[in-house]
Amino acid sequence: MCGIVGYVGNKQVVPLILEGLRKLEYRGYDSAGIAVVDGNGQLYIRRAEGKLRNLEEVIRLNPIDGNYGIGHTRWATHGRPTEENAHPHRDQSGRVVVVHNGKIENYMSLKERLKALGSNFKTETDTEVIAHLIGHYKYTENLSLEEAVRKAVKELKGVFALAIISADEPDTIVAVREGAPVVIGLGDGEFFVASDIPPILQHTRDVFYLGDKEIAVLTRDSVKVTDFDGNLVEPKRHRITWDPIAAEKGGFKHFMLKEIYEQPRAIRDTVRGRISLDSGKIYLDPMNISEDEFKSITSIKAAACGTSWHAALTGKYMIEALARVPVEVDYASEFRYRNPVLDEKTLMIVISQSGETADTIAAMREAKNAGCKVLSICNVQGSMIDRESDGTILTHAGPEIGVASTKAFTSQMIALYLFALYLAQLRGRISSEEAKTHAQNIAQLPLKI
Known part of the structure; x- marks a missing residue:
């Protein structure tokens, strides 16, 4: 690099x-x-x-x-x-x-x-x-x-x-x-x-x-x-x-230290406008994946690299626990070489801070060629992954300069949490009261960091 x-x-x-x-x-x-x-x-x-x-x-x-x-x-x-x-x-x-x-x-x-x-x-x-x-x-x-x-x-x-x-x-x-x-x-x-x-x-x-x-x-x-x-x-x-x-240090000695302290703000910005505290309902940005298509998926594949891969592992637990859809997580660099089982009822989730990770882009294209819909979690609007996916949950973490990921990782996990709740609500897997409880917990999270 x-x-x-x-x-x-x-x-x-x-x-x-x-x-x-x-x-x-x-x-x-x-x-x-x-x-x-x-x-x-x-x-x-x-x-x-x-x-x-x-x-x-x-x-x-x-x-x-x-x-x-x-x-x-x-x-x-x-x-x-x-x-x-x-x-x-x-x-x-x-x-x-x-x-x-x-x-x-x-x-x-x-x-x-x-x-x-x-x-x-x-x-x-x-x-x-x-x-x-x-x-x-x-x-x-x-x-x-x-x-x-x-x-x-x-x-x-x-x-x-x-x-x-x-x-x-x-x-x-x-x-x-x-x-x-x-x-x-x-x-x-x-x-x-x-x-x-x-x-x-x-x-x-x-x-x-x-x-x-x-x-x-x-x-x-x-x-x-x-x-x-x-x-x-x-x-x-x-x-x-x-x-x-x-993109400046803002008085901190290192970018990484600054970005650690920016995590509460990054979480608030990722959640803002996407959740109702009154009803617990999750609202995602407009995308080329319909509610019926989300309801009809039978499995989810997730591909990412580095820290984003760890976020995907966390997302697997959240999606399976809340929406009851099976999730497999792959290193993006290995995904296309193992001949994965894919079809139009498989949802592909790709995660990348920059939206330009070459192996993740390759995995995304492999899934699209197999007829899958692709949902991306990304921090940069207009990046290659944002442009080519069928829908994006932008994390709004802001620029991350430190090599060790902090706020981008936290925001990715929050985006996955939001998606897990959204899918669970669409598929009738959680009650409105449970949804409200989750929404309130998310709203309080920035105050607990």
Whole structure:
């Protein structure tokens, strides 16, 4: 997991990218780097091993400035965590620069092919191979950066998010998604690309997520989105409701400590508007799953990763105890490999804080292909899981920066509790008095934390 930030607009590029990387440092501590291009087409790169403060010191000693740029904080996969292997990486010409989150499975075969064509590699990373491949097509076939990227990404096998700039194409960033998350921020005469929302929040709340196999071209004037084949795509824009202050420490020493203390608020926001204390009735957001379909399900499968998987285990007990529907819980990474028994009377529940967990997305698609309805529990509106599921219970936990999950986990369990009550009421498994008791207990829960 790595963090990507890019910006094109009228603001000072270097401070903006560094501040964005600071908000993504939880995604990688091994090294950090930045690349910017100035008005004369001069490309500058600064990199440093270790935490972001080391990069800031490098820039303090050797300042740079530019009109547009990209940055990266790295959690090493291919290649040791050294300055040499830190992103950004250049192509053979030194004019194309790439930052990358993900893993390219076929990079060794591509590297050998490019070596035979004259490429000279300086690092151990798969990312440098991407840069050389794009540069090869751009300069040997005289293609635009967008065209070269489109041709190159069709040869990559793996999961990746990319941000690419060229010193020869002013005020242009090309962003690519295949599996790993990419958020595009929409400002007034400025545009942003990032791996997550926090770096964008203080500048704009209008965003959209790239879909898999999509390419975005950002300039000062516009954003254009196409698929890998060049067909235009109209992205669905979203307005982020989180306050930018929510992505700051707010006086706490660590994000994790802040997020522990935010749990009562996160529970209140997840419950708000979904429960009646007078009747105990549960109200879910509109979704493409009817009450009759909920009544007719004979089994539930749940898939998630990490902390969300533990929330699913808790949800299994709640759903089975209250609604009396059998539930199986799987690690999302294993779900599609065990050939699960699925049909149109199986409800699939997928749980993800970010809504962009690759294995959970794969499990969701496996279930949809088998004819299942999919209900997601997710913290990010407009994410891939939110868009592709038939219905979503948004947790409204706000941004979670700490690596160890706290408020997101608590909110997921509350969302599962609400769903268990909703299903139990629909199927006539609990009385109105029991429902009222549960509702009152949920309402009091924030005061007990």
